[in-house]
Amino acid sequence: MSRFDCSFDDCYDHWDKTLEYLPESSECLELKTYEYYEFEGCFCTIKCLPDTCLCLGRSGTHYTFKEQQILDSYSICETDIRKPIYECNDNCGCSGKLCGNRLVQCGPRKGLKIVEYDVKGLSLITTTSISAGNFVCEYAGVIITRDMAKKRYPLYKEKYGKNYIFCINEQFGEDTYKTIIDPTECGNIGRYINHSCGPNCSLYVIRIRNGLPKLCIFANEDISDGDEICFNYGDNILNVDTKEPVNPIHCVCGKLNCKKYLPFDCSCFD
Numbered sequence: 658m659s660r661f662d663c664s665f666d667d668c669y670d671h672w673d674k675t676l677e678y679l680p681e682s683s684e685c686l687e688l689k690t691y692e693y694y695e696f697e698g699c700f701c702t703i704k705c706l707p708d709t710c711l712c713l714g715r716s717g718t719h720y721t722f723k724e725q726q727i728l729d730s731y732s733i734c735e736t737d738i739r740k741p742i743y744e745c746n747d748n749c750g751c752s753g754k755l756c757g758n759r760l761v762q763c764g765p766r767k768g769l770k771i772v773e774y775d776v777k778g779l780s781l782i783t784t785t786s787i788s789a790g791n792f793v794c795e796y797a798g799v800i801i802t803r804d805m806a807k808k809r810y811p812l813y814k815e816k817y818g819k820n821y822i823f824c825i826n827e828q829f830g831e832d833t834y835k836t837i838i839d840p841t842e843c844g845n846i847g848r849y850i851n852h853s854c855g856p857n858c859s860l861y862v863i864r865i866r867n868g869l870p871k872l873c874i875f876a877n878e879d880i881s882d883g884d885e886i887c888f889n890y891g892d893n894i895l896n897v898d899t900k901e902p903v904n905p906i907h908c909v910c911g912k913l914n915c916k917k918y919l920p921f922d923c924s925c926f927d
């Protein structure tokens with residue numbers, strides 16, 4: 658896969674046309690907190706280096722690559738996963754084609770397919786092999802307020818019998834920032850990724866032009882052609898007081914270390 662032949666058409670082929678396809682997350686009108694303020698771009702010429710590039714300097718993590726022009730040769734390199742990741746963008750001086758700090762903005766990888774797999778309902782599989790560290794896709798949807806999540810959750814549960822609303826908690830010093838993503842009626846192929854207690858993918862929060870957090874899925878091991886893509890939805894399995902499952906849906910991931918129930922972040926809906 659070369660760096661700039663990535664398109665959404667491949668994924669769109671398998672998309673349920675009754676839903677609105679959103680290639681990347683965006684904020685609902687009621688929120689509009691992130692998109693107003695654009696980051697200052699870096700002043701690098703052609704190539705970005707960690708010591709001099711403003712964007713890489715802000716990041717806790719960066720990409721490594723064998724061949725700069727080949728997207729598949731990019732992998733995520735963890736240095737400090739507590740810090741957010743910032744990609745270079747249109748405000749930067751570096752060359753879009755040669756900059757090694759642009760990956761998520763090139764779109765989801767090719768060969769992802771939505772299939773009816775098992776009792777989990779629809780699932781996302783890959784029809785090509787994926788190397789550990791490669792980018793898979795964003796879990797894209799509309800970023801909504803907590804009040805909206807609270808109202809929508811029971812309505813969706815009744816209508817679809819499933820939950821697609823996902824909550825990210827980011828720690829900045831003493832403060833925890835909560836972002837709620839709703840891909841239920843407006844999202845991308847990420848909404849079909851199921852939970853596993855022993856997942857083959859991990860989540861990273863990545864920012865590109867502004868503070869809007871993008872929930873990005875990366876392979877955490879080599880994944881074979883035909884395998885289902887899955888990530889861990891979270892750690893909240895049992896209520897700390899009652900020891901009852903916070904979400905009574907039985908997990909059917911089939912892993913030896915399966916925690917029996919799907920994780921659920923109640924704090925999105927309080």
Ligand SMILES: C[S@@+](CC[C@H](N)C(=O)[O-])C[C@H]1O[C@@H](n2cnc3c(N)ncnc32)[C@H](O)[C@@H]1O
Pocket residue numbers: 776777778779780818819820821848849850851852853906907908909910919
């Ligand atoms: C984000 S959606 C994933 C796509 C979904 N399977 C579909 O058919 O559209 C999350 C929902 O999928 C189902 N699900 C995901 N992972 C599961 C698992 N490990 N065990 C059982 N159900 C699962 C649950 O119904 C959950 O609310």
